[in-house]
Amino acid sequence: MAHIELDLAHSYRADPKTDADYALLPLKMDFRDGGAYALLGPSGCGKTTLLNIVSGLLAPSQGTVKFDGRDVTRTTPQQRNIAQVFQFPVIYDTMTVAENLAFPLKNRGVPAAQIKERVGVIAEMLEMSHQLGQRAANLAADQKQKISLGRGLVRADVSAVLFDEPLTVIDPHLKWQLRRKLKQIHHELKLTLIYVTHDQVEALTFADEVVVMTRGRAVQVGSAEALFERPAHTFVGHFIGSPGMNFLPAEVDAGNLKLGPYQLPLPAGRTLPDGELRLGVRPEYVTLAEPESDGALPVLVTQALDIGTHLLLSATLGDTPLKARLAPDTPLPMPGQTLWLRLLSPHSCFYRNEELVA
Amino acid sequence: MNKPVNQKAWLLVLPVIVCVAFSAILPLMTVVNYSVQDIISPTRHVFVGTDWFAQVLREEELHGALLRQLGFSLAVLAVEIPLGIALALAMPAAGWKSSAVLVVVALSLLIPWNVVGTIWQIYGRVDIGLLGHTLAKMGFDYTYTGKPLDAWLTVLVMDIWHWTPLVALLCFAGLRSIPDAYYQAARIDGASQFAVFRYIQLPKLRGVLMIAVLLRFMDSFMIYTEPFVLTGGGPGNSTTFLSQYLTQKAVGQFDVGPAAAFSLIYFLIILLLCFVLYNWMQRVGTGDKGAGHE
Numbered sequence: 001m002a003h004i005e006l007d008l009a010h011s012y013r014a015d016p017k018t019d020a021d022y023a024l025l026p027l028k029m030d031f032r033d034g035g036a037y038a039l040l041g042p043s044g045c046g047k048t049t050l051l052n053i054v055s056g057l058l059a060p061s062q063g064t065v066k067f068d069g070r071d072v073t074r075t076t077p078q079q080r081n082i083a084q085v086f087q088f089p090v091i092y093d094t095m096t097v098a099e100n101l102a103f104p105l106k107n108r109g110v111p112a113a114q115i116k117e118r119v120g121v122i123a124e125m126l127e128m129s130h131q132l133g134q135r136a137a138n139l140a141a142d143q144k145q146k147i148s149l150g151r152g153l154v155r156a157d158v159s160a161v162l163f164d165e166p167l168t169v170i171d172p173h174l175k176w177q178l179r180r181k182l183k184q185i186h187h188e189l190k191l192t193l194i195y196v197t198h199d200q201v202e203a204l205t206f207a208d209e210v211v212v213m214t215r216g217r218a219v220q221v222g223s224a225e226a227l228f229e230r231p232a233h234t235f236v237g238h239f240i241g242s243p244g245m246n247f248l249p250a251e252v253d254a255g256n257l258k259l260g261p262y263q264l265p266l267p268a269g270r271t272l273p274d275g276e277l278r279l280g281v282r283p284e285y286v287t288l289a290e291p292e293s294d295g296a297l298p299v300l301v302t303q304a305l306d307i308g309t310h311l312l313l314s315a316t317l318g319d320t321p322l323k324a325r326l327a328p329d330t331p332l333p334m335p336g337q338t339l340w341l342r343l344l345s346p347h348s349c350f351y352r353n354e355e356l357v358a
Numbered sequence: 359m360n361k362p363v364n365q366k367a368w369l370l371v372l373p374v375i376v377c378v379a380f381s382a383i384l385p386l387m388t389v390v391n392y393s394v395q396d397i398i399s400p401t402r403h404v405f406v407g408t409d410w411f412a413q414v415l416r417e418e419e420l421h422g423a424l425l426r427q428l429g430f431s432l433a434v435l436a437v438e439i440p441l442g443i444a445l446a447l448a449m450p451a452a453g454w455k456s457s458a459v460l461v462v463v464a465l466s467l468l469i470p471w472n473v474v475g476t477i478w479q480i481y482g483r484v485d486i487g488l489l490g491h492t493l494a495k496m497g498f499d500y501t502y503t504g505k506p507l508d509a510w511l512t513v514l515v516m517d518i519w520h521w522t523p524l525v526a527l528l529c530f531a532g533l534r535s536i537p538d539a540y541y542q543a544a545r546i547d548g549a550s551q552f553a554v555f556r557y558i559q560l561p562k563l564r565g566v567l568m569i570a571v572l573l574r575f576m577d578s579f580m581i582y583t584e585p586f587v588l589t590g591g592g593p594g595n596s597t598t599f600l601s602q603y604l605t606q607k608a609v610g611q612f613d614v615g616p617a618a619a620f621s622l623i624y625f626l627i628i629l630l631l632c633f634v635l636y637n638w639m640q641r642v643g644t645g646d647k648g649a650g651h652e
Contacts, residue, residue, distance in 0.1 A: 055546065057542050076545065077545050078545065078548045083546060084542070086539045086543060088537070088539060092558065092561070093561040094557060094561045103549070103557075104546075104547040107547055107548040107549050107553065108548050148543075151543075151547060152546075
């Protein structure tokens, strides 16, 4: 178990010039000992690169990786004592399930009795005890991935266990089960876990802290709540949430907030810098209002869907598209109808140059 | 599910049946025809049943050739398969070096059989050949035309030189198809280089190795041209393999009946051994160890 500190950048090119040449822009990051982290971002954002740098499969082109204050930048995964689980199941075809699980221990010369005990514990956790004697090659993909997970978890003394989108090949209902299993294992073993995914639900349910990445940059590190309530970057607002945050062009002039032609009272206790801004509102925090009431804005409904748990409303305010999640008992609005919505609330966020300002 | 029945579909298979009939079935039937008849003259022939088969199977010469052949094919497999794997593992995986090495390795495969025989015939000569002369200088009493063992070894080394690259190329292709994740996982799991070979590379090579073993077995079991050019089957009949024995019978002595009978036996031996090899390789490394394992 280790506290991991990163201060690095990485480029797959020999002489990176522009930001676009970097797979990872310069970043500093801290992974607490025993924490459960998720790296979340779309494909190609650099999350797998970051993971491979932590595990030692890849050396960063600049900067350092420290485990418990010790510089391990140039050391191998073995020396770092890292476990990693990959996107697609990697199993040793000729071995049984038990032999597969025992392999990382056997390679490290752990005594046979101890191996047997650990394999038993892990198999129990993954509910594979009854399959230990089976040849691993004959199992289904999700079973194979469970073996991969098991091999990642079988060593009790690892510095950290890294997961690279490990549930991609797993059926949805099993996915949910395995995710809970991982969470439970985290509580039981107190390992440092780093989990890469592009699925926000996976990241938010699994991790204590989520690192949101885009285009080689870690734009925000925070809890699920922080990412939802106060996205530090418009990308986070957009990426987290379903649907993502609404962004509306706004202007502040001497303390007055203007949204297009509409003048709105500032939420109580908020001060905003003058000039152009973007207002960020979660669809969850858009509420229905009485026509012409104070602070309400008229929107044109383009589509309304009753999803059961809520009403998903698509509308436009002037030219700006807007999404809202309304209470399920709201009467279903018709396309073309005008609705009055209240956008501002204590939850509203304001952005300038993509960064949160208030 | 209801499959539509349409007997006209047989027409689509007809071209294949015609092709196979003319290229394989009819010639084979001709051989079968010869094998059960004593052809005395083009107009006189007598049906003899299985007499030729019985006669051929009792021939001492055939037993010798068969044993030599089995020994040769086993030696070929025992050397070429491990050597081919080792070569493939040592070859650079990517870049211009990889291309260059591939071309060099494949070179011997492009040489026609009789030319290979001629090359080695000269190469092994003690007076003007590089190999023969060097061995003689080093004090070995080497002569492939005089000593049976030397002749046998020369044919074996020639075959290894000629065909190991095929095994190497097949294995090289097999190795390249192993996803990187396996190697990464092995590094994470702390596997030694031997363990990577034993538990990842070798199992993943099973498919190509099966092809390599079958090809090399069949080819070496039918080897004809190279020993024919190099030693002509001698000295004595130390390098007379089955096909050479067969040719002597059929073309040399014109014993068409026994030759036909033997070629059928030859065919069945190859078929049987390939069947055994194939089934063994299919199963090795995949059988379940059973539920008794804890």
